[in-house]
Structures are given as C-alpha cells and as structure tokens.
Amino acid sequence: MNILGISAHYHDSAAALVVDGVLVCAVQEERLSRRKNDAAFPVKAIGWCLDHEHIEPGDLDAVVFYERSMLKFERILTCALRAFPRSWRSFPHAIKNTLGEKAWVRGIISAHMDMPRDRILFTDHHASHAAAAFLTAPTRRAAILTADGVGEWATLTTGKGERRPDGRADITLRREIRFPHSLGMLYSTFTAYLGFTVNEDEYKVMGLAAYGRPTLVERVRKLIRRLPDGSFALVPEFFEFQTTAECSYSSKFLDLFGPARHRYDPLDLESPEGLRFADCAASVQRVVEDILVDIASRLHRETGLPDLCFGGGVALNGVANARILAESGFERVFVPPAPGDAGCALGAALYADRIYFHNPDREIPDHPFWGPAVDAGVLARAAHEDGQAVEECDDARLIGRIAGDLAADRLVGWMDGACEFGPRALGHRSILAAPHGIAVRDRLNRDIKRREEFRPFAPVVPIEVADRFFDVPRGGARLARYMSGVFPVRREWRSRLAAVTHVDGSARVQVLEREMAPRLHTLLEEYGRRTGVPVLLNTSFNVAGEPIVTDALEGYTTFRRCGIDVLVAGRTVVTKRAAALKEAEEWSSNSEAASTVG
Numbered sequence: 001m002n003i004l005g006i007s008a009h010y011h012d013s014a015a016a017l018v019v020d021g022v023l024v025c026a027v028q029e030e031r032l033s034r035r036k037n038d039a040a041f042p043v044k045a046i047g048w049c050l051d052h053e054h055i056e057p058g059d060l061d062a063v064v065f066y067e068r069s070m071l072k073f074e075r076i077l078t079c080a081l082r083a084f085p086r087s088w089r090s091f092p093h094a095i096k097n098t099l100g101e102k103a104w105v106r107g108i109i110s111a112h113m114d115m116p117r118d119r120i121l122f123t124d125h126h127a128s129h130a131a132a133a134f135l136t137a138p139t140r141r142a143a144i145l146t147a148d149g150v151g152e153w154a155t156l157t158t159g160k161g162e163r164r165p166d167g168r169a170d171i172t173l174r175r176e177i178r179f180p181h182s183l184g185m186l187y188s189t190f191t192a193y194l195g196f197t198v199n200e201d202e203y204k205v206m207g208l209a210a211y212g213r214p215t216l217v218e219r220v221r222k223l224i225r226r227l228p229d230g231s232f233a234l235v236p237e238f239f240e241f242q243t244t245a246e247c248s249y250s251s252k253f254l255d256l257f258g259p260a261r262h263r264y265d266p267l268d269l270e271s272p273e274g275l276r277f278a279d280c281a282a283s284v285q286r287v288v289e290d291i292l293v294d295i296a297s298r299l300h301r302e303t304g305l306p307d308l309c310f311g312g313g314v315a316l317n318g319v320a321n322a323r324i325l326a327e328s329g330f331e332r333v334f335v336p337p338a339p340g341d342a343g344c345a346l347g348a349a350l351y352a353d354r355i356y357f358h359n360p361d362r363e364i365p366d367h368p369f370w371g372p373a374v375d376a377g378v379l380a381r382a383a384h385e386d387g388q389a390v391e392e393c394d395d396a397r398l399i400g401r402i403a404g405d406l407a408a409d410r411l412v413g414w415m416d417g418a419c420e421f422g423p424r425a426l427g428h429r430s431i432l433a434a435p436h437g438i439a440v441r442d443r444l445n446r447d448i449k450r451r452e453e454f455r456p457f458a459p460v461v462p463i464e465v466a467d468r469f470f471d472v473p474r475g476g477a478r479l480a481r482y483m484s485g486v487f488p489v490r491r492e493w494r495s496r497l498a499a500v501t502h503v504d505g506s507a508r509v510q511v512l513e514r515e516m517a518p519r520l521h522t523l524l525e526e527y528g529r530r531t532g533v534p535v536l537l538n539t540s541f542n543v544a545g546e547p548i549v550t551d552a553l554e555g556y557t558t559f560r561r562c563g564i565d566v567l568v569a570g571r572t573v574v575t576k577r578a579a580a581l582k583e584a585e586e587w588s589s590n591s592e593a594a595s596t597v598g
C-alpha cells in the first residue's frame, strides 16, 4: 500500500511516502524550493517522493493531509466573530487566507495530483504529531504528549500509544487543551516581544534565556492560570493573537514587561535593556518548563509507563526536554527528528496506515536521513570546471585528511548520503569545525552564519565517550540522538570545548551511534586520536537566511560564497584555492554590508 502524507499552508511544508507500512522517503519543500520555511503546497516535495519510488500519483492508495482544514477554518471564523468588533481589521485577511487555500485542500490535492477525491484523507493535526512521535519510536508502549502553537483547536494533547501483540498499533489521545490556551502561543508571544520572528526564532529565545535570570517569573505567571485539573488558561487581556495577525501581545502585556524590542535594535547583553530582555526570555522559558514538567509528571503517574513520546513544535525546546527527562519520572523521552509541522507529513501517513487502514505495525528505521542523496560526481565536475583543487580519496585517507584539516582550525562542509528530514543537521549536511576555541565560533558567526553571538553552536560526540565530556543523564542519550536535549558540559572540559559551550555551561549535544552516520563517527574517532578530544562543532550547512543545502551544487555554491575551507561529498574533497578564498571573503563582506543596510 502506497500512502503519501502532506503538510502545508502554515509553515514548513513537507511530503513523506510510506510503502507497505515503512517510511521510504520524506523531504521538506524548502529543501527543494530553496525558500526557507516554505509553506506552499509541496509540489516539489511530492514530485521528488514519487520519483524516488518510481511511482505515479495513480499508484497512491491514499494522500493524507496532516490536519482537518475545515475545522481550522471553523476555529479562525469563530475566534474572529467572538472578538468582533476588535477583530474587524484582521477578519478579511484571515478569511481570505483561509478560504484561499486552507479550507479547500481536497480540491487543491485533487487538482494538483489528478487524484480521485475519495482517496484524499485528513487526520487531526495533533494525531499527526502524536503518530510522528510514537510510530517512529523504538518502544512498544509509551505515554504521548504533543504541544504546539495551535492545530485545528487543540494546542496540547496527552494520551498513550501501544503496539499490540496482534501486530496492530493504537494511539489514544484522551485529553486536550484548546485554543487560545497554548504554551506555544505564550512562547511565540515572547518571541515577537523580543523582536524575533514568530514560528522561526523560538530557539533564539531559548538561547537568550541562558544570559538572563528568571526574575520576571511571577509576572509571566500572571499571563497563564493553572487550573486544578493540571491544565492551564492564558489570561486573554494580555494577548492579541486571537484578534489580530499584526501583534500578539496587548498594551497590558507592555504595562507588565515594558517596551518591546524592535527587530532591528541591537541586542546588547551588557546593557540594562539587553539584560531585561534576557530576563524576560529566562522567565518565560522557566514558566513553560515548569508547566511541561508538571503535565508530564501527571501523565507519568496516570499511565505508569517508563517511556514518553513528545511531539509538536514545543518539543524542539531542548532545555525543557532535559528537565522533563530529569523531573517527570519518565526514564526515556523520544522526540522525533522533525517534531514540528513538517514531521506531521510523516505522522499523517503513518497514522492513516496503522490506524485508518489497520495495517500491521512495521519498524521504522531509527535515523533522520530520508531526503535526496548527494551526488559526489556532480560536485567533482563542478569544482573541476571552476578550477578548484579536487581529490578523490579512499575512506581511510579522506578521514585522516579531514581530521587534519579540522585540527588545523579549517572549516569543513560535510555532505554524506541522504539529507536530514527536520530542522537539524545531524551529520549528513553539516559544517564541521574544531570545538576548542572561540575564534572558530566567531569566524563561523561572522563569515557564514552572520548571526547573533548569544546563539551557541552544538557539539557532536560518539556515544561511547559522551559521558567523559558531557553530563548526559540516564536516558539522555536518546534525547541527544536527534539533538533534542540540552545537557551540561563537564566543568573540566568547558575551556577546551569553548566553541560549543553555552554561557551557562550547557550544550545541545548530538550523541552519535556508529550505525546512524558511520563516516562521521569514524571522523570523530580520528579527530580524537589527533587532539585527545573526539568532539566536533556541528552546525547546519547553510548561510544565514537560506535552507540547509540539499544537493551537491547547492553545497558547492555555498562553499564558494562563504568561509568554508574544505568541502566533502562522498569520496570527493574540494579545497578552496587562495583566489577563491579572497572572493568568498569579498562576498561575505558585501553581503554583511547589504544585511546591515537591509
């Protein structure tokens, strides 16, 4: 049975294909369209998935959309009417936006794919999140928690999943919290207040939190009431997101926290104003963590299960995930590589396969590499024609060579096999660097990422030696498999891991098992033999404002435009010549000037 899952029209569209119960490929639209967080109907992603399996739309038994678009429309309409006349400005925008695409998804899918309408199915948004978290996790029974901004109506659900002895899988979501009461919306409101982009920059709030102290926790608690049954309710007078698309916080919110930060204002963490913003970030982070830990603890007591599967955009918060693991009673917390809405494409397909069609459960391979593969031959040809130094190496020589480059503080673009599904580079589309000095970190920030200094870079370490460098608790390696937990760097290593240690001594570490990315694992070992520290800085292979690179040519043009010294794809190694280095520096300073002006 061939089932295609689709998520679209909110942010980060994607497609995923499940064949006879097993995931065979998945990709976000942005990786193919090259528009970051592309929310358009994922024509390219669908086309690539079908081509990958050499099938036509007519060969699909079902196309599953990740949410019930008419229910979402109902929510938008109801909220706009409830808030009338305050909502009159946003009302036409909301209706146009919804009626334009979201409500008529069946027609759009049918038209784009020439698909009979009865083969088009819909799942609940949070059922998609739950399925993406549970049906991909190597566990037989688990409690399930999902939390995001909002789906149709639900913003948070709890329940459990079970793989039964008869081969069937069940997902039961027993409780839900509904819009406008939303942990994701609370966090996003602060994201907007702090001058960042909603639905994109929430992780900057988490990074900024480490610079502040939670001095404003009591004020944040005024925004959200805890209820006796363990749920919560946002206090409406502090928020505007339910009435207008323009601003998510109200004047009362500003009375409580002071003036908001404009997105182009510098964020000076030495100034009282900068520290006030950092304290805001630390305070909302603490309150959201406390509520998640409380909800997870209750869920643990209710289910008595040792495993938790956690999905939805809120599950990208690695600091909160680490606290859930430490404090809720669960022994393991599974967060999939794509817990956000892109991952819902996969969740929707799996949900339809297991729950709607009652197909037997099948094990899903436990890795994130489901996208297009890199073609080293294309890289070799492009680099050769462009006059760069190209070498073809066997694996042993290549690993030795690259470990030497990294030890000499060179920045390495590392492309290997299929690209990751989800927002994180986990070893197939990464920029690798030595983790020791802040000079490398600053060079990455200045020449490639052009991003705020308060955002830390992440390390990757082989699982066998992770404990030596990081304080990963029992069960923590599972969270760290997909970089979903933030854990302390051991005090004695912090100065030697300065480029990947956050200001509070923590790191969003990836703990790597050899089977998941064998070449990167071998590289880490070789780098460790040379330097005594088998840890590398691992950041996504992209420049500021662009999606992570997908194919060899995107990798090559990115390498040419920025300060990466060496590029690897398969067994091909390209070293930047001196003249090209100069060009990249010029490009870098030009675009820096352009971004300053912009």
Ligand SMILES: [Fe+2]
Binding pocket: 125, 129, 148, 149, 150, 151, 312, 313, 340, 341
């Ligand atoms: Fe969601």
